[in-house]
C-alpha cells in the first residue's frame with residue numbers, strides 16, 4: 447500500500463510513542479459524550495456523534511485560546527459523576543494504547559468535576575479506577591499517570607497541589623496550570639509551586655501559547671516549571687538572519703541550556719492561533735536548534751487527532767523520518783515525571799529496540 451505521508455500510517459500507529467500533554471476532558475469519544483449527555487439531560491449542540499465531532503473541531507478552530515476553551519463546557523458538563531469519569535478515563539487509555547502510546551501523562555482539573563457533589567478526592571479516585579481498568583485491558587502495554595491541573599481563572603491551586611501530593615503514590619505524577627493565559631500570569635500561584643518544590647514534586651505550566659515571553663519567563667524563572675506546556679512563543683526570543691543563522695536571546699538560551707522540555711501540540715497550536723500553520727510551526731526551528739522538543743496532542747477531540755496523526759503531519763510537512771521521530775519520542779520519555787529508572791527502562795527496552803528495527 448502507498449504511504450499517504452512520509453511514513454506509512456500503520457507503522458506510525460505501531461511505533462512506540464510517549465504523550466506528555468493530553469487533556470482528559472479534551473479527548474472523549476463523541477459517541478460517549480452523546481451517551482453521557484442523554485443520561486443526565488445535558489443539552490448538546492449536536493446529538494449525532496459524527497455531527498458532534500465536526501462541531502467540536504469547527505468550534506475549536508477559532509484562532510483564539512479563549513474561544514477554543516469554551517467548547518469544554520460540553521465535555522466537562524458530562525463528566526460530573528464517578529461512573530462517567532471512570533468510563534472516560536478507561537476509554538482514553540484504550541484509545542491511546544490502540545494508537546501505540548506506551549506512556550502517557552493525562553491531565554484534567556479536578557475542581558471542574560464537582561458540580562454534582564463529588565469531592566476532589568472522589569474525582570481522582572474515579573479517574574484512577576478508569577486508568578487502571580484501561581491499562582489492565584491493554585495487557586499493560588501502556589502506562590498512564592495523572593497530572594492534576596488547577597485552572598488559572600480560579601483560586602484553588604494550593605488545594606489541587608496538595609491533592610497531587612496526597613495521590614503521588616497512587617498514580618498522580620505531577621501538577622499543571624491551564625485555562626486562559628493572558629491576564630492570568632503563573633506567579634499568581636507561586637505558593638502552590640513553592641509547596642510542590644519543597645515536596646520534591648514535579649509540575650508543568652501552560653505558557654507561551656495564548657501569551658508571549660513574559661509568561662514563559664515567569665513560569666521558568668519565578669515558578670520553577672520543570673516543563674512548559676506548548677512554549678511555542680519562545681521563538682519570539684530567537685532571531686534568524688538572512689543567512690539562516692539563529693541568534694538566541696537570554697531566555698531562549700536558558701530554556702535550551704537547561705534542557706527544559708517543550709510540550710508542543712501542533713494541531714492545537716494552529717487552532718488557537720499560537721502557530722500560523724503546521725508547515726510554519728516553530729517546532730521545526732526549535733528541533734533543529736536542539737531544544738528539548740516533544741510532540742503532543744493536547745485535545746484529541748477538539749483537534750480530531752491522535753499522536754500518530756500529529757507525527758504524520760510532521761513527517762509530511764518537514765520530511766521527518768524514523769530518526770527524528772525516535773529523537774522526539776526519547777525526548778518525551780526523558781522528560782516524563784516518573785522515576786529515572788522507569789524512564790530508562792522504557793527507553794532501552796521498548797522505544798530504542800523498535801526504532802532500531804526500522805529500515806531508515
Ligand SMILES: O=c1[nH]cnc2c1ncn2[C@H]1C[C@H](O)[C@@H](CO)O1
Pocket residue numbers: 469470471472511515518522553554555558595624625626652655714744745
Ligand atoms: O491548550 C490549552 N491551553 C490552556 N488550557 C487548556 C488547553 N487545553 C485545555 N485546556 C483547559 C480546558 C480544560 O477544561 C482544562 C483541564 O483539562 O484545561
Ligand SMILES: [Zn+2]
Pocket residue numbers: 467469624652675744
Ligand atoms: Zn493543554
